[in-house]
Amino acid sequence: MIGRRRLRTLGIFAHSSPCVLGVLCVFVVNWAEKQLTTETQRTQRLRRESQVIVQWFSHRLSDQRGKVVVLLFYPGDETPICTRQMCSVRDRWEDYAATGAEVVGISTNTVESHKNFAEHHNLPLRLLADVDARVANAYRANSLIPGKVARSVFVIDASGIIRYRDVRPLGLFRPKDDDTIRAIREAQT
Numbered sequence: 001m002i003g004r005r006r007l008r009t010l011g012i013f014a015h016s017s018p019c020v021l022g023v024l025c026v027f028v029v030n031w032a033e034k035q036l037t038t039e040t041q042r043t044q045r046l047r048r049e050s051q052v053i054v055q056w057f058s059h060r061l062s063d064q065r066g067k068v069v070v071l072l073f074y075p076g077d078e079t080p081i082c083t084r085q086m087c088s089v090r091d092r093w094e095d096y097a098a099t100g101a102e103v104v105g106i107s108t109n110t111v112e113s114h115k116n117f118a119e120h121h122n123l124p125l126r127l128l129a130d131v132d133a134r135v136a137n138a139y140r141a142n143s144l145i146p147g148k149v150a151r152s153v154f155v156i157d158a159s160g161i162i163r164y165r166d167v168r169p170l171g172l173f174r175p176k177d178d179d180t181i182r183a184i185r186e187a188q189t
Helices: 004-009 018-063 080-091 093-099 111-121 134-138 177-187
Strands: 069-073 102-107 126-129 151-156 162-168
Touching: 069 080, 069 177, 080 093, 080 102, 080 111, 080 151, 093 177, 111 126, 151 177, 162 177
Parallel strands: 069 102, 102 126
Antiparallel strands: 069 151, 151 162
16 A cells, blocks of 8 residues: 555645556556566676676686786777777787787677677677676776776786786776787786
């Protein structure tokens, strides 16, 4: 039963007829069910997409023991600075590949967004979807912009130790490829 105070909060006067209240209750129930369904679908989608990155990190990162891994966190697909950053990596891909390191890009965009972004710019590196930002939070790659990851570079050596960390919470300037490649080479020694 909805009390008078609750009715006033909803903008309904307590003098409303039972018919009006009945219609209102049906409306509220239908609205709540729709919101619940939408939220459930969103949660299920996020869970499916986050499984991609969780599976990669739980299996692939451990499979990379003995090899240097580079995590390039970036705020978003098809944004001006991020596009320049990822295209710069593409343009220097021979230098990255020559190091033998596993280089991956990570953002909170969806798998579909990453697929379109990679195809549009012919990106050779793997892009991972961290839609719930669990991996970004684990690495403390937090942005000052809510819902985004910080533009960051992590170089993890063959033993699984982070040897290089460059986190840019504002992300207006992209990391230099020369610095990242130098960090990879240092992690290999």
